[in-house]
Amino acid sequence: MNAPARIELALAPTPIMKLERLSRRLGVELYMKRDDLTGLLESGNKIRKLEFLVGDALAQGADTLITVGTLQSNCCRAVSAVAARLGLRAVVAVKGERPAAYDGNLLLNRMLGAEVRYLTDEEFKSYPVALDAIAEDVRRHGGKPYIIPESGSNEIGALGYLECAVELAEQISHGAPRFDTIAVTVFSGGSQAGLLMGKQLAGLPSEIVGVPIAFSADHVRGYITDIIGKAVGRFGFAIDVPKTIHLLDGYQGAGRAGVTDAELLLLINLAREEGVMLDPVYTAKAFGGLLDTLQRDPKALGQRVCFIHTGGIFSLFPLRESLTRLLDS
Ligand SMILES: Cc1ncc(COP(=O)(O)O)c(C=O)c1O
Structure with a gap:
């Protein structure tokens, strides 16, 4: 066996809490694993992925981390935070133009000292080309680049959520409820892939259910x-x-491109009912899909359901205008 390199970054194990009022209202025991609290700026699922990706980068002698994402990418911000923490250089390529004022994750990238390169829509479509050019540039200047794929999604990044499943199995063996279902937000599917591997390796009894928020079920x-x-x-x-591979399909909506009022209202309602803040781009969409499924049939996913909150809070702030309108109307 080829042991993967790993560095410790996440504040784990992350807590599991019951959503008391929502559980009563739905007639099912609904829990949340607070993987938004993995640390390094509440970096959610990305920190777990980066334990292995940056472990691999360091094993290869890299000194510069390069990654790509949308203007408000959580992955880019997590890479910036890890680079700052470890004394590495970060170059993040983001889709969009430099705004007049930085906000949300983009602001944090800059504050953490990452170099930001802006990609046009065309360049973003073929971003491996842009990333290779950045890597070449780093090499020309004497650096050692390591490219982290979008969302940290490859077989190395997936190991972070393999470990999350192992952690859940341990939590269950130490008294956490034996969940019938563990639900997770799916963009690429890397996190769900990791959970499915960890389920087999750790003997996790729960069904792993993904909620795709962007791509079709077949693609995922x-x-x-x-x-x-x-x-x-x-x-x-x-x-x-x-x-x-169990997915709750049909909740993709506009994908990452758009955030609807319905999604923002769901996020506000959960904040008021349980004191938990989801993110608007990923977890609010997936949690909405989970709620809809449970409202239609409270027994659809068994008696005990745990949603893994994968983080992303900072992309809330650039939506302040829509949120203000909804809060004051
Ligand atoms: C907050 C948040 N949750 C979930 C996901 C989805 O993760 P994956 O790409 O592993 O499916 C992302 C990915 O970008 C994310 O930022």
């Missing part, structure tokens, strides 16, 4: 199968590629 299933296959090939895990 293909990606998850591919990543698990690659992880098995690379690291020699004794696991099978799952034959079925």
Whole structure:
């Protein structure tokens, strides 16, 4: 077995809390694993992925982390925070133009000392080309670049959520409820791929259910199968590629491109009912899908359901105008 390199970054294990009022209202025991609290600026699922990706980068002698994302990318901000923490250089390529005033994750990237390169829509479509050019530039100046894929999504990044599943299995064996379902937000599917691997390795009893917020169910299933296959090939895990991948489909809406009033209202309502803040781009959409499923049939996912909050709070702030309108109307 080819042991993956890892560095410790996450504040783990993250707590699991019951959403008391919502559970009573829905007639199901609904819990939340607070993976938004993994630390390094509430960096959510990304910090777990970066434990392995940056571990690999350091094992290769890299001194510069390069990554890519949207203007408000959580992954870019997490890479900036980790680079600052470890004394590495970060170059983040983001889709969009430099705004007059920085906000949210973009502001944090700059405050953390990352170099930001702005990509046009065209450049973003073929971003591997842009990333290779940045890496070449770093090499020309004597640096050693390491490219982290968008959302930290490859078979190395997925190991972060393999560890999250192992952590959940340990929490259950130490008294946390035996969840029937563990639900997670899906963009690429890397986090769900990791959970599915960890479920087999750690004997986690719960069904792992993903809620895609951008890509079609077929696309996500293909990606998850591919990543698990690659992880098995690379690291020699004794696991099978799952034959079925359980997704709650139909909640993609406008994907990452748009945030609707309905999603913002859901986020506000949860904040008021339970004192928990979701993010508008990822977790609010997925949690909305989970709630809709449970409202239609409270028993659809069993009696005990745990939603993993994967972070992302900072992209809330650039939406202050829409939020103000909703709060004051
Ligand atoms: C807050 C948040 N939750 C969930 C996800 C989805 O993770 P994955 O790409 O592993 O499916 C992301 C990814 O960008 C994210 O930023």
